[in-house]
Amino acid sequence: MRADHPPENADLTPGTVGRTPRIVGTVWGLLILNTLGSAGAKTIVPLPRSLIQMVTMGALVTAFALALAVNTRLRIRPSAFVFLLTLLLMLSVISSANLESGFGALFRCFRLTLFVGTLWLLTRWWDGGMTFVRHHIRMYLAVLGTVAAGLIASPGAALPDLYGGRLVGALWPLTPPQIGQYAAVIIGLTVLLLLGRQTDRTSAAVVIVPSLVLLALTHTRTATLGLLVGLALAIASLILTSGAARRFFTRATLIGTVAAVGFASALQTWFLRGQSQENFSSLTGRAKVWHALLIEPRTTTRFLFGAGLGDKSFDGLPIDNSWLAVYNEQGLIGVVLVAAVLLVLGGVALLRPPSLARACAIFLISYCAIASYTEAGLGDASPYLLHLAVAASLLATPARVTPRSTPEVPRRRIPRWAQRSEAS
Template sequence: MGGGHTPKIVGTVWGLLVLNTLGSAGAKTIVPLPRSLIQMVTMGALVAAFALALAVNLGLRIRASAYVFLLTLLLVTSVISSAHLESGFGALFRCARLALFVGTLWLLSRWWDGDLTFVRHHIRMYFAVLGSVAMGLAVAPGAALPDLYGGRLVGALWPLTPPQIGQYAAVIIGLTVLLVLGRRTDRVSAAVVIVPSLVLLALTHTRTATLGLFLGLALAIGSLLLTSGAARRFFSWAVLCATVAAVGFASVLQAWFLRGQSKENFSSLTGRAKVWDALLAAPRTAGEKWFGMGLGDKSFGGLPIDNSWLAVYNEQGLAGVALVAAIILVLGGVALLRPPSLERACAIFLISYCAIASYTEAGLGDASPYLLHLALAASLLAAPAAAAPLMTPELRRRHIPRWARRSEVP
């Protein structure tokens, strides 16, 4: 089904999905961009992605995918929870967006063949996004490092928050490191991606992305230790460097990690715990408990929830939480059952990163970069399609009418 050459337009579709999931809320940009304009661009990108995916797959050929099937069930749950309009008509709009997102993934599943094609698309697109961040930093350092965010790096050309930039940087750093270990790219090309991305990650002071990067890479490289000498050498050097850094730069690392916060503020996860406690204590009907309040803006009482599990519980109820948990468990289980390979390691990194980030970031219940990362993991874990049998001259004469043959093979 998915074997053979992947059309170039598929990479364009993936890039449009990345653009759609950038979001419309964030820091103030150098040139003020109306939120309605940004939403028009991001939503237009999703519509274009679906249209292009449909155009290149008019036969509606898809591959069986437990991941996209579970996403489809999550979409059904979202529609049920949003139909009561407790979150307004915006909930139905978000359901339509999620439906286009899931539909596009179904159409792309035809080319999910367990290879690294989509990994390269992923790295290129997010590196382009980080390029716009670096350009904004070079053009207007004051706008890119505003006091409003405590001097943390934001998007000055496109409204991106520090956690978003940190996430994009961490994901492409991890994937590029794995490509180098698997000898699927040269070190110079990898350095061009890794070095500036590390600088941008450091400037965001994003703890979740940093922990996700290191822990995800540790698990991914650990899956290669028995089969890859390069992975063993890298792991040994990484442990040595981490030990030296922990001993020699402990105070600097602690200051970076705390970001000038008090211990009380840090222990409450920058105030997140108070929102979480209020959300869990809020009274709910049986229907709201099982199916939630409908898709919203991932906030409670006007404050961001910043936890994927609680955001899903609030918007899609316990049914949504069960489906999201099933997605993580199914992908993780399939990854563990696959034989060691670079593709498996990349999938383990992505699944681990998303699972770690879900504690302090929302996004697993709606169209988001996290669902796109997991879609990439699903494409890496897909079994290679069986190669089509060769058409011998005898089969050609038997199955293809004479009028349909371009040339008769003797």
Template sequence: METGRTPKLVGTVWGLLILNTLGSTGAETVVPLPRSLIQMVTMGALAVAFSLALALNLRLRVRASAFLFLLTLLLVPSVISSADLESGFGALFRCARLGLFVGTLWLLSRWWDGGPTFVRHHIRMYFAVLCTVAAGALVSPGAAMPDLYGGRLVGALWPLTPPQIGQYAAVIIGLALLLVLSRQTDRRSAALVIVPSLLLLVLTHTRTATLGLLVGLTLAIGSLALTSAAARRFFSWAVLCAAVAAVAFASALHAWFLRGQSEENFSNLTGRAKVWDALLAAPRTVGEKVFGIGLGDKSFDGLPIDNSWLAVYHEQGLIGIALVATVFVVLGGVALLRPPSPARACAIFLISYCALASYTEAGLGDASPYLLHLAVAASLLASPAAATPPVTPEPPRRRVPRWARTPEVT
């Protein structure tokens, strides 16, 4: 199938999907925004994204994708568990949202060709989100670093939490760095993204995003080391600088990592373990174990679950866990089987980042930034579409007069 040039509106659709996954809860903003207004904007963004994607792909040409097939199957336990309305009508609404989200990805899969197009869209859109965070910090530093969050950076113009900002910053730092190492962008453009994003990541004090960035880059650059001299040089210098920093700034790094918490609170993962133990100990019927209780707000007894696997188990059951695990197995297996390339390195970074972050953050079972990260990885691992060779028209036949024709021999 021939994909052709990617229309510019595809970037707009991707930006609308990102807007839909920003969420409606977080810190207090400088100008108070009603939650109903935020939800109207985010859900409207998804509806417009689907409509634009459908207009761009009226013939419904899609690329075969195991990733999207598994996400479509994930709708089955979601709908079955939500149909009894144990989680309220909101569960069915979230199912419809997930269906529209997956449908938009199917429509965009027409342009998944293993190239960096969606990586660039991802970086641009999330960098635009981070620009609003930086603008909020400049306009109102007190609102951007409130005591409620321990002085960590939050969104003062749009309600974004520190883990959200840290996630966006870490992902685009890693992708921009891999693009410059593979010479798919210039150093100046990469520095304009990496430097401010790194500053915002430090201000959020987000441990999960920091570890995800380091682990993901280590694996991604390691996959390039055999074929890229630039990757080998960067890896060597990074290891040397990390060793020096670990020795020279050990106490400062330890204090930053603890964020003023006690060792007991840190070992308890800031109270997450208590919620996880209570969730696993709660009595469940066989149906709830298999299909879950329906899509909700990723909380248990009013407290956030903050673990993708337990959130999927709670809402979509064991079937949901099996499908999400298969997503990682399929994407990781395809990435390992591909020859070293910049696209493979970016995919490995995104897959490993999402896998690590899934331990302390939820989102793999519903429309979320993590599914968008994995969708970019799937687009990078897609086989390039075979171009249809142009058909050369045959030259018109000349009409030969009767007197000039060669007589037939009988």
């Protein structure tokens, strides 16, 4: 969807539509780089974790500086999404102030401050258009390009036995769930752009086909389920107004039914990933960590405010659940704020009339809600918050153009004798 450009005499006051500077795409790419993380598989060329952290943190600082440089007058648009993130940031600072999680908690609060501040500066260009959707697809496609390059360069390093032969990042330390998430998100968005005639089939195939291959190699069930359910909900929101959506939904249903019947055994093998029934029922051991976290005795203060921002682990084991991670680090109040983020975005999406922007927002919100059950990230700077930020930009009302006031030219005073001569 192309944003309307203002006339030459338009004044870009807060809440007006303007041409999005190219540097905004750079800022978005730096935010994505910051959220890639520093822990993951072993790479072909060993990268010290300190170096990776320096790169990711430097990317965030640079993103904030560039956003400030392109928005020097601090023109922002009202955003309930970023406002709730600001409240979550304030809560994180309060919960981290007692240093129960160490000085690392304060550093994470500083990181979240820059992250939220950059989003505030970018709200000036949130106008309900597809600008940030395209930035999102391009940047994550570039990330997946490094994954594909690592797979070609060293298949053994990209499909290690340590991860059960699942695809990892061999050039940058990315885990299978990360790769699956990135692939699923850009597949879903590209399919919706194709249905909305915002891209051609060739360009869509360049994104969708390689991403599907990488998603399949990661064996990531959460990303696959999020992609299917999110797309189903998004396309369902377009069925009444889009013939292309109706045809796609019908064909996808038929193909899915045939695949489920004809390849049931292969799909079951891929879905189980060679796990035992006990391991599968405990969600690869996650349920044990969740149970231990929930039965841990807590003071009233820690119950309400949490222990401060940490590394999303409990007793050295990953929590892998956004709600429990937020409960552990930001308490019950944090859980309420995160729930408010999803409810506000979802409620606004349901109230919007059917459109491509609404469908993309529904897909992103649905995907994040599904992934929150087995992945952490909704309470801190993460790709999931970037997905929701794109959804918020899509749900923003198109801003009106405020024309510049033309200075009034003083009228030349005509002498009385001249007026009498004109009258005669």
